[in-house]
Amino acid sequence: MLLxxxxxxxxxxxxxxxxxxxxxxxxxxxxxxxxREQGHCVICHALGSVAPAGNVGPALDQVGARLTAxxxxxxxxxxxxxxxxxxxxxxxxxxxLNRVAATHAGKxxxxxxxxxxxxxxxxAQR
Ligand code: HEC
Numbered sequence: 001m002l003l004x005x006x007x008x009x010x011x012x013x014x015x016x017x018x019x020x021x022x023x024x025x026x027x028x029x030x031x032x033x034x035x036r037e038q039g040h041c042v043i044c045h046a047l048g049s050v051a052p053a054g055n056v057g058p059a060l061d062q063v064g065a066r067l068t069a070x071x072x073x074x075x076x077x078x079x080x081x082x083x084x085x086x087x088x089x090x091x092x093x094x095x096x097l098n099r100v101a102a103t104h105a106g107k108x109x110x111x112x113x114x115x116x117x118x119x120x121x122x123x124a125q126r
Contacts, residue, residue, distance in 0.1 A: 013081035015070035019119075020077075020092065020112035029121025032114045039091065039110060039118060047125065057088060065126040072119050076110075091115065 032038040034050060044056035051060075063072070075082060078090035091110045110118075 014074060015068060016074040016077055017070045019073070019116055021116045024113075024116030024118075024120035026117070026120040026124045028113075029117035029119070032110070032118050033121060038114060041118075044088065060122060060125060063125050064123040067122075069119050069123045072122050073115065076115050076118055 030050065033041045033047070041060075042051035042054050045051055045054045046059040046061075047063075048061055067075070075088075077092040079086040079088045080090060089109060092108045092112070092115050094108060
């Protein structure tokens with residue numbers, strides 16, 4: 001029963017259509033992907049010559065052919081909405097995301113522009 005409920009939820013939250021910011025840029029996204037001070041996605045993900053080593057998560061070659069921009073965005077923002085037990089940090093999870101809150105107290109691991117730069121970068125991997 002619980003599993004059924006969870007997978008229903010996962011399907012409902014598979015994609016996040018609304019961009020968090022305008023003007024996502026693939027070149028900046030590449031930097032966010034590799035930089036230690038930014039996303040540092042390379043510690044877990046391989047991606048061609050950009051990231052030869054990471055093997056905690058799946059290799060992201062061709063990921064832009066497998067997933068839409070909206071699906072990529074959801075996985076970067078909060079992959080637990082797709083897979084509740086995923087061993088990947090939620091990079092843009094905010095408390096009360098779906099509520100109208102006067103303040104957003106929580107700080108996110110990446111900012112909105114960094115998320116959109118990553119979406120542009122990964123969408124181009126095909
Ligand atoms: C601590 C390790 C870790 C880090 C850091 C990490 N990921 Fe992941 N990522 C994973 C794992 C594990 C999965 C697979 C989750 C699952 O399906 O259970 C995953 C899945 C994904 C997926 C879905 C891939 C697919 O084919 O379904 C994308 C896209 C992704 N990560 C992007 C990123 C980006 C971009 C960053 C950096 C901002 C990042 N990840 C940082 C571990 C990580």
